[in-house]
Structures are given as C-alpha cells and as structure tokens.
Amino acid sequence: MTALVASRLAIACRAGLVSACLACATMGLTTGQALAQAVAPPAVGVVAATPDSMNESMEFSGRLQAQSRVELLARVTGFLEEQAFQEGADVKAGDLLYSIEAGPYQATVDSQSAVLQQAKAQQVNTGLTLQRAQTLLARNAGTQSDVDNALAADNSAKAQITLAEAQLRAAQINLDYTRIQAPIDGRIGRTSVTKGNVVGPNSGVLATIISQDPIYVTFPVPSRQILELGEDQRSKGGKGLNVRLRLADGSLYDQVGKLDFIDTTVAQDTDTILLRGVIANPPLPDAGDAVGTVRKLTDGSFVTVVLESIEPTKYLAVPRSAILSDRQGDYVFVVGADNKAEQKRVKLGQSTPLVAAVVEGLNEGDNVIVEGIQNVRPGAPVSPAPASQPAAAAAQQ
Numbered sequence: 210m211t212a213l214v215a216s217r218l219a220i221a222c223r224a225g226l227v228s229a230c231l232a233c234a235t236m237g238l239t240t241g242q243a244l245a246q247a248v249a250p251p252a253v254g255v256v257a258a259t260p261d262s263m264n265e266s267m268e269f270s271g272r273l274q275a276q277s278r279v280e281l282l283a284r285v286t287g288f289l290e291e292q293a294f295q296e297g298a299d300v301k302a303g304d305l306l307y308s309i310e311a312g313p314y315q316a317t318v319d320s321q322s323a324v325l326q327q328a329k330a331q332q333v334n335t336g337l338t339l340q341r342a343q344t345l346l347a348r349n350a351g352t353q354s355d356v357d358n359a360l361a362a363d364n365s366a367k368a369q370i371t372l373a374e375a376q377l378r379a380a381q382i383n384l385d386y387t388r389i390q391a392p393i394d395g396r397i398g399r400t401s402v403t404k405g406n407v408v409g410p411n412s413g414v415l416a417t418i419i420s421q422d423p424i425y426v427t428f429p430v431p432s433r434q435i436l437e438l439g440e441d442q443r444s445k446g447g448k449g450l451n452v453r454l455r456l457a458d459g460s461l462y463d464q465v466g467k468l469d470f471i472d473t474t475v476a477q478d479t480d481t482i483l484l485r486g487v488i489a490n491p492p493l494p495d496a497g498d499a500v501g502t503v504r505k506l507t508d509g510s511f512v513t514v515v516l517e518s519i520e521p522t523k524y525l526a527v528p529r530s531a532i533l534s535d536r537q538g539d540y541v542f543v544v545g546a547d548n549k550a551e552q553k554r555v556k557l558g559q560s561t562p563l564v565a566a567v568v569e570g571l572n573e574g575d576n577v578i579v580e581g582i583q584n585v586r587p588g589a590p591v592s593p594a595p596a597s598q599p600a601a602a603a604a605q606q
Contacts, residue, residue, distance in 0.1 A: 249592070250548065250589070250590040250591050250592040251581055251584035251585065251591055251592065252581055252591075252592045252594060253544070253550075253578045253580060253581035253582070253584070253585060253591045253592065253593055253594070254578070254579055254580030254581060254593075254594060254595065254596030254597060255543075255544055255576040255577060255578055255579065255580075255593045255594070255595065255596060256527060256528060256531070256576070256577055256579050256595075256596045257574050257575070257576055257577070258525040258526070258527050258567065258571045258572070258573060258574060258575045258577055259525065259526050259573070260523065260524075260525055260526075260573050261523075261524060261525070261526045261566075262521035262522060262523045262524070263521055263522060263524070263559070263566065264517050264518050264519075264520075264521050264522070265517070265518045265522050265558065265559045266453075266515050266516060266517040266518070266559070267430075267434060267515075267516045268455070268513055268514065268515050268516075269428040269429070269430055269484075269513070269514045269516065270428060270511070270512075270513060270514070271426045271427055271428030271511075271512055271513070271514040272426070272427060272428075272509060272510065272511055272512070273424055273425070273426050273506050273507065273508055273509060273510045273512060274424070274425040274426065274427055274485075274508060274509070275395075275419035275420050275421070275424060275425070275508040276420045276423060276424060276425055276487070277393050277395065277418075277419070277420040278417065278418070278419050278420075278508075279391075279392050279393055279395075279417065279418045279419075280414040280416075280417050281306065281307070281389055281414065281415045281416045281417070281418065282410065282412075282413075282414065282415065283307075283309065283386075283389070283408040283409050283410060283412050283415060284383075284386035284410060285309060285314065285383050285386040285387060285409065285410075286407065286408070286409030286410070287309040287310040287311075287313070287314075287387065287407065287408070287409070288309065288310045288405065288406070288407055288408075289307060289308075289309060289402055289403070289404050289405060289406050289407070289408050290308045290309060290310050290404065291305075291307065291308035291404065292306070292307060292400055292403065292404055293305045293306055293307065293308065294306050294397055294416075296397065296398065296399050296400060296416075297396065297397070297398070297399075298396070298397060299394075299395070299396050299397075299421075299502050300391040300394070300395060300396070300397050300418060301391060301394050302390075302391055302392060302393050302394050303390055303391060304390060304391045305388060305389075305390055306389050306390060306391055306397070306416070307388075307389040307408075307415060308387065308388055308389075309386070309387040309388075309389070309408060310387065311384060311387040311388075314380065314383045314384040314386075314387055315384055317380040317383065317384070318377065318380040318381055318384050320380075321373065321376045321377040321379075321380045322377055324373045324376065324377075325370065325373035325374055325376075325377050327373075328366065328369040328370045328372075328373040329370055331366045331369065332363065332366035332367055332369070332370055334366075335359070335362040335363040335365070335366040336363055336366075338359045338362065338363070339356070339359040339360055339362070339363045341359075342355045342356045342358075342359040343356055343359075389415070391418060392418075393418060393420060394420065394421075395418040395419050395420040395421055396418065396419060396421055396502070397416055397417070397418045398416055398417045398418075398419070399416065400415060400416045401413065401414060401415055401416065402415055419508050421490055421502065421504055422489060422490040422491060422492075422504065423466075423487050423488060423489050423490055424487070424488060424490040424506050424508070425485055425486070425487055426452065426454065426466070426485070426486045426487075426488060426512060426514055427483060427484070427485045427486075428483075428484055428485075428486075428514045429476065429479060429481035429482065429483055429484075430481055430482055430483075430484050430516075431480060431481050432475050432480055432481065432482055435482055449518060449519050449520060450467075450468045450516055450517065450518060450519065451465050451466070451467070451516075451517045451518075451519055452465070452466035452467060452468055452486035452487075452488055452514060452515070452516060452517075453465060453466075453514075453515035453516075453517055454466075454488065454506075454512045454513070454514060454515070455512065455513035455514075455515060456505075456512060456513075457510070457511065457512070461515075462488075462505065462506070462512075464488050464489045464490070464491070465488070466486045466487055466488025466489070467486060467487060467488075468484060468485070468486050468516070469485060469486060469487045470484065470485040471483075471484055471485075472484070484516075486514065488506070490504045490505065490506045491504065492504055493505060522558055522559075522566075522568070523568075524558050524566035524567055524568050525566075525567045525568075525571045525572075525573060525575075526564050526565070526566060526567075527541065527564070527565050527567060527571070527577045527579070528563065528564065528565070528577075528579045528596075529560065529561070529562060529563055529564060529565045530579050530582075531565065531577045531578065531579040531582070532555070532557070532565045533582065537554070538554060538556075539554070539555050539556070539557055540552050540553060540554050540555060540570075541553055541555055541567075541570075541571070541577050541578070542577070542578040542582060542585050542587075543571070543575045543576055543577050543578065544576040544578065544591060544593045547590070548590055548591055548592065548593060549588055549589065549590050549591070550578065550585045550586065550587060550588065550589055550590075550591050551587065551588075552587045553570050553571060553575075554570050555567045555569060555570030555571055556568050556569035556570055576593060578591070578593075579596050580596050580597065
C-alpha cells in the first residue's frame with residue numbers, strides 16, 4: 210500500500226514538472242512575438258493629396274429692399290377729386306395718380322397774373338416820369354430832387370414786378386401740386402384716402418410706390434467672416450463675389466447678382482458689417498389676371514443670401530478624417546523619406562464633412578495618413594499601404 214502511494218506521487222510530480230515546462234515555453238514564445246510586433250512599424254493607410262478647385266460660398270440671412278421707395282403726400286389742401294390708378298398696378302414716371310380740386314388755386318394764379326400786369330403797367334408810367342424829369346433837368350427847367358423822386362418811384366415799380374412774378378410762380382406751383390404724379394417707375398400700393406375726402410400736408414401718406422427691377426438685398430456679416438473673404442476680395446470691394454438667393458421655400462433663385470456696397474462701420478451691438486447686393490427681378494411670364502406685373506422677389510421678404518466667389522479657389526483634397534488638431538492648429542501626418550511619419554501644419558479652406566480643402570501646408574502627391582493614425586508618432590517609421598476604398602473615395606468627392 211505504501212509502495213503504491215509513493216509510485217503515484219512520483220508520477221504526479223513528473224507530470225507537473227512537464228506541465229510547468231510547457232507553460233514556461235509557451236510564455237516565452239508569446240513574449241517573443243510581442244517584442245517582434247512592437248519592433249515592426251505600424252501599418253497605415255495613405256491617400257495622395259490631389260488638386261481640386263471649388264467656388265467658396267458663405268450663407269447669411271438677409272432681406273429684400275426696393276432700390277427706390279416714394280411715399281406720396283399732398284402738398285396742398287383740398288378735396289380729392291380723382292384717383293387715377295388701380296391699386297397694385299405698375300405706374301410710369303409722370304403718370305397722373307391723384308387730382309385735388311384745382312379751382313381755388315387756378316383763381317389764385319389768375320389773380321397773381323393780374324397783379325403782375327398791373328405792376329408792369331405802373332412801371333411803364335414811372336419810367337416815363339423818370340425820362341421827363343431827366344430831360345427837364347438837362348434843360349435847366351427841372352430840379353435834381355424831381356429826378357431823384359422819379360428814379361426812386363421807378364425802382365419801386367420794378368421791385369413790385371419782381372414781387373408779383375414770385376407770387377405768380379408760387380401760385381402756379383400750388384396749382385401744379387393739385388396734380389400728384391408718379392416720380393418714378395414702379396408698382397403702387399394701396400391708397401389710404403378715397404375720392405371726396407379732404408387731403409392736405411397733414412393727411413399722411415396717400416400711397417407708396419416701390420421700384421421693382423433690380424432689387425437690393427441687405428444682410429449683416431460678422432466682422433470675423435469679412436476677414437475670411439480674403440485680402441483680394443476686400444481690396445476689390447467684393448467685386449469678385451456673386452450674390453445668389455435661396456428663397457423661403459428652399460429653392461435657389463435663378464438670377465445672379467453682384468455685391469455693390471460694404472458699410473464703412475461695424476455695428477457695435479452685433480459686431481457685424483452691413484453688405485448690400487443688387488440682383489435682377491424680371492417679371493414672371495405667366496402672371497394670369499393679376500393686377501400689375503408679378504415678380505418672384507418682393508420688397509421686405511426674408512431670404513438666405515449665398516455669397517459665392519466668382520473665381521474658383523484651388524486646393525488639395527484629403528479625407529476629413531486625416532485632419533488632426535491641437536492648440537497650435539490643424540495638422541496631418543504624411544509618409545516622408547524612409548517611410549517615416551512627418552507632421553505638417555496645414556491651413557484649411559472651405560471644407561465638407563467628408564473632404565478637407567487644404568490651401569497651405571501640403572504638396573500635390575503627398576501621401577497623407579488617413580488610417581491607423583492613432584499608432585503614428587512624428588519621426589517614427591510606418592508601413593504605408595493604399596487606404597481602404599471608402600477613405601480613398603472621400604478624397605475624390
């Protein structure tokens with residue numbers, strides 16, 4: 210019995226020793242493999258930086274504004290005798306819009322005309338008196354005092370003529386004010402006073418005319434984004450920019466406008482600068498039975514302004530996933546000489562969620578690391594290979 214137990218113990222000891230040796234061998238092999246993996250350069254996927262171009266654009270909220278707006282007022286008091294337009298219709302400069310009773314003002318013109326004629330007749334008489342006084346003085350039959358009195362009377366008569374002419378012009382102006390005419394081409398709105406009512410300078414706005422084509426669009430731009438327009442655009446006063454409009458329904462307006470004004474000061478409460486564009490507003494071809502010409506853009510409407518560069522900006526396209534950032538700015542890793550990773554600082558232009566537009570810092574053809582970036586260290590060797598299909602396709606979009 211004792212011998213049997215001793216034999217089993219010996220077998221167990223030999224088996225344990227073998228297992229321990231196998232475990233030690235296995236552990237040694239795993240450590241060697243780990244060391245080998247640590248020494249091998251990390252595998253990375255790369256994409257070549259490819260040249261491309263795009264028209265950079267920025268969007269802002271804006272409002273449409275008529276180029277010209279005229280509020281019609283009555284300059285004289287009287288009964289409104291005629292409304293010569295249809296509300297909402299197009300009018301031309303010089304068209305008659307309102308007529309105010311002209312009778313009292315015509316009578317004033319006639320009266321002042323008569324006063325003028327009387328003054329002229331009086332001056333003829335004073336002129337003859339002056340000539341006679343001067344003739345008698347030359348013949349020593351008159352006195353200097355008579356000449357002086359006659360001269361003063363003649364000058365007074367001439368002054369009366371000037372006064373009568375001025376009063377006649379004022380009366381004629383008031384008579385002309387009884388006919389209210391359109392000062393500009395445009396579309397007239399709703400009348401606030403109807404025929405038969407008394408109107409005058411205190412009656413307020415009778416109606417409003419606004420011009421239709423072209424039309425302004427005004428929009429505030431943060432001063433920071435003004436700097437992003439670029440030095441070349443600011444030096445041109447925005448002449449290198451197109452103005453597009455996105456309407457309330459989300460559609461893009463088919464006309465292209467120009468930037469024509471940049472304000473000279475920054476609004477202190479919003480830190481913005483007011484910009485203004487001008488864009489065509491042609492009539493729609495099928496207006497049906499609508500009164501006046503129907504156009505797509507209406508004064509006061511809210512729109513989205515798309516400010517777009519005329520000349521495309523050239524850049525190098527890389528996948529957005531290749532862009533890294535720190536406190537100093539944006540950078541990428543590229544595969545340099547001897548397959549070593551190099552860090553390059555880059556400046557980005559207008560980019561998309563998938564594609565980064567690099568305008569500074571890269572050269573065409575640089576192999577930019579887009580996969581395996583987490584294992585890359587500046588100056589460390591890498592094992593580059595073409596990136597997977599999704600990453601490569603992103604750089605070409």
